[in-house]
Amino acid sequence: MSDIFILTKRWPKKDPSIAGYRADGGYRSLEKALSMRPEEIVEQVKASNLRGRGGAGFPTGVKWTFLPKDTRPRYLCVNADESEPGTCKDRYIIEYDPHMLVEGIVIACYALDIHLAYIYIRGEFAKQARALDRALAEARAAGFVGPRVAGRDFAVEIHVTRGAGAYICGEESALMESLEGKKGYPRFKPPFPAIVGLWGKPTIINNVETLSNLPFIVEHGGAAFTAIGMPKSGGTRLFCVSGNVKRPGIYEKPVQYNLKKLIFEDCGGTPSGRPVKAVIPGGSSSPVLRGDEIDVSMEFDALKAAGTMAGSGGVIVMDDSVCMVRALSRIAMFYAEESCGQCTPCRQGTPWMEQLLEKIERGEGTLRDVEIVEQLPGNIMGQTICALGDAAAMPVQSFLKKFRQEFVDHVERRGCPQGDRAWGANRETREALIGGVRQ
Amino acid sequence: MSHHDHAAAERAPQDLAELPGDLVTRFDAGIRDILGRYPPDHREAAMLPALRLAQEIFGWLPPAVQKLAADRIGAPAIRAEEVATFYVMYHTHPVGRHVVEVCTNVSCSLTGGFDIFNHLKKKLGIENGGTTRDGRITLRQVECLGSCATAPAMLVDEEMHERLTVEEVDRILGGLK
Numbered sequence: 001m002s003d004i005f006i007l008t009k010r011w012p013k014k015d016p017s018i019a020g021y022r023a024d025g026g027y028r029s030l031e032k033a034l035s036m037r038p039e040e041i042v043e044q045v046k047a048s049n050l051r052g053r054g055g056a057g058f059p060t061g062v063k064w065t066f067l068p069k070d071t072r073p074r075y076l077c078v079n080a081d082e083s084e085p086g087t088c089k090d091r092y093i094i095e096y097d098p099h100m101l102v103e104g105i106v107i108a109c110y111a112l113d114i115h116l117a118y119i120y121i122r123g124e125f126a127k128q129a130r131a132l133d134r135a136l137a138e139a140r141a142a143g144f145v146g147p148r149v150a151g152r153d154f155a156v157e158i159h160v161t162r163g164a165g166a167y168i169c170g171e172e173s174a175l176m177e178s179l180e181g182k183k184g185y186p187r188f189k190p191p192f193p194a195i196v197g198l199w200g201k202p203t204i205i206n207n208v209e210t211l212s213n214l215p216f217i218v219e220h221g222g223a224a225f226t227a228i229g230m231p232k233s234g235g236t237r238l239f240c241v242s243g244n245v246k247r248p249g250i251y252e253k254p255v256q257y258n259l260k261k262l263i264f265e266d267c268g269g270t271p272s273g274r275p276v277k278a279v280i281p282g283g284s285s286s287p288v289l290r291g292d293e294i295d296v297s298m299e300f301d302a303l304k305a306a307g308t309m310a311g312s313g314g315v316i317v318m319d320d321s322v323c324m325v326r327a328l329s330r331i332a333m334f335y336a337e338e339s340c341g342q343c344t345p346c347r348q349g350t351p352w353m354e355q356l357l358e359k360i361e362r363g364e365g366t367l368r369d370v371e372i373v374e375q376l377p378g379n380i381m382g383q384t385i386c387a388l389g390d391a392a393a394m395p396v397q398s399f400l401k402k403f404r405q406e407f408v409d410h411v412e413r414r415g416c417p418q419g420d421r422a423w424g425a426n427r428e429t430r431e432a433l434i435g436g437v438r439q
Numbered sequence: 440m441s442h443h444d445h446a447a448a449e450r451a452p453q454d455l456a457e458l459p460g461d462l463v464t465r466f467d468a469g470i471r472d473i474l475g476r477y478p479p480d481h482r483e484a485a486m487l488p489a490l491r492l493a494q495e496i497f498g499w500l501p502p503a504v505q506k507l508a509a510d511r512i513g514a515p516a517i518r519a520e521e522v523a524t525f526y527v528m529y530h531t532h533p534v535g536r537h538v539v540e541v542c543t544n545v546s547c548s549l550t551g552g553f554d555i556f557n558h559l560k561k562k563l564g565i566e567n568g569g570t571t572r573d574g575r576i577t578l579r580q581v582e583c584l585g586s587c588a589t590a591p592a593m594l595v596d597e598e599m600h601e602r603l604t605v606e607e608v609d610r611i612l613g614g615l616k
Contacts, residue, residue, distance in 0.1 A: 181486030
């Protein structure tokens with residue numbers, strides 16, 4: 001059951017060009033889609049129970065139905081801003097099988113009567129942006145993108161826009177601001193992008209991995225996709241495992257796969273054999289789990305029930321040699337750096353948390369500082385325009401709750417018990433498993 | 440801002456007329472293709488790629504270059520400044536011939552990213568954001584580069600290097616002129 005490959009079946013050695021993709025049956029799903037009525041495709045996507053792979057896990061088919069019926073033009077934005085620490089999956093879809101994504105985009109555009117799509121890719125992915133440009137040029141030459149897709153009376157154009165270094169632009173309204181040529185300030189919601197989006201027009205924003213599932217769903221039907229996963233959460237996910245494991249890498253597994261099994265069976269446990277102390281299950285904003293809490297399904301609702309979230313699929317593993325104060329300080333630094341500065345609780349609160357945590361890690365903190373760090377997340381969560389405030393608050397809240405004694409120890413011992421080994425004792429992992437191939 | 444940067448900023452070209460004509464011509468040739476990707480009534484959307492192109496051609500984004508980008512897409516100059524100062528990949532101060540950017544986020548530091556960044560600071564004799572005296576290398580600590588499973592990682596002039604060791608980093612640096 002765990003060896004079902006939808007997204008990684010051609011990774012990493014098969015020819016990523018359009019010739020290689022078509023030789024393996026690529027673009028047949030698009031041909032099939034074009035013979036269907038657009039509403040039939042939307043119905044299949046709803047039936048697939050595909051949930052957004054960017055982090056929020058919102059049902060894709062339901063999101064699509066929020067588009068108002070009569071307003072045109074509509075736009076599609078493809079979110080390739082992959083920036084949540086611990087997440088490194090969309091880049092491999094683009095590197096190893098970019099036409100799977102292009103085919104998914106064209107299918108979505110046909111289903112939603114959209115004729116212009118933008119792929120917004122983070123600026124640091126220069127190589128991946130070039131791969132997309134190449135794939136789009138091939139798709140245009142083959143007639144799958146352009147004025148008459150596959151010879152039919154359907155036109156679609158797809159362009160790539162590179163970001164320029166801003167985590168916030170992965171937030172969908174900031175992404176649209178950035179695409180419009182502005183700084184990435186998130187917008188108030190409602191109205192949601194499906195109603196008022198890019199240039200004020202109805203817009204659908206879907207993640208790279210989400211859209212890459214569409215060729216499979218069109219070919220095999222929504223029910224087959226649901227059958228791989230669960231009744232309300234279909235398909236597989238790309239789990240990115242990093243940190244203290246023997247075989248870090250990208251693992252395609254059914255959405256409900258067990259986290260402990262992934263870490264110990266697939267990734268071989270810790271390189272040192274030391275116990276797992278902490279696991280961040282869905283990118284650095286997801287609340288941390290203790291080593292004794294990881295025998296859980298990674299499905300969205302299951303992890304929510306476990307007090308955390310599936311997020312973007314970025315699993316970060318830390319063994320018992322890693323200092324939790326050091327790890328949390330670094331996470332806090334990230335959110336302080338990436339706060340866009342628009343809302344006061346986030347702009348002021350994120351550096352405050354960072355500074356207090358650094359102070360505690362240096363051994364200069366007081367018990368009062370620990371209490372303040374505990375209180376700050378509550379003054380940020382729910383008080384900001386976008387979810388970055390929550391994303392910054394959740395790790396602080398959860399680390400303090402689950403590892404409070406380590407923070408107190410730093411105060412009482414006036415320093416980090418691990419000193420300059422705060423990042424842990426095993427940094428020797430040099431191999432990774434991408435697409436089942438050791439790199 | 441250090442004294443060195445301050446002097447450079449004072450020398451920074453402020454107006455379009457101060458920019459070398461051949462470089463402006465190169466920019467104008469590139470901007471046409473960029474504008475073709477956006478609806479004609481939304482030319483301002485080209486701001487990010489316009490600034491990227493300008494940085495590639497001029498090396499960094501002094502006020503005159505920001506004005507050039509804004510002028511060609513029909514936006515006020517203040518919009519270019521707003522964008523150039525918001526995104527970390529735009530250089531609003533001069534940088535070295537090479538920009539080395541090391542990820543020190545959690546996944547990278549668990550596999551040695553923080554060690555690599557400290558090694559580079561010591562070896563190059565500069566702090567985060569600093570440039571070597573000979574103008575060869577600017578060093579920056581950056582956020583997650585999406586290379587978590589193949590950590591630690593760094594960018595050298597926007598090219599990604601992964602699964603690094605201190606020895607490998609020294610080898611890469613040795614190849615930079």
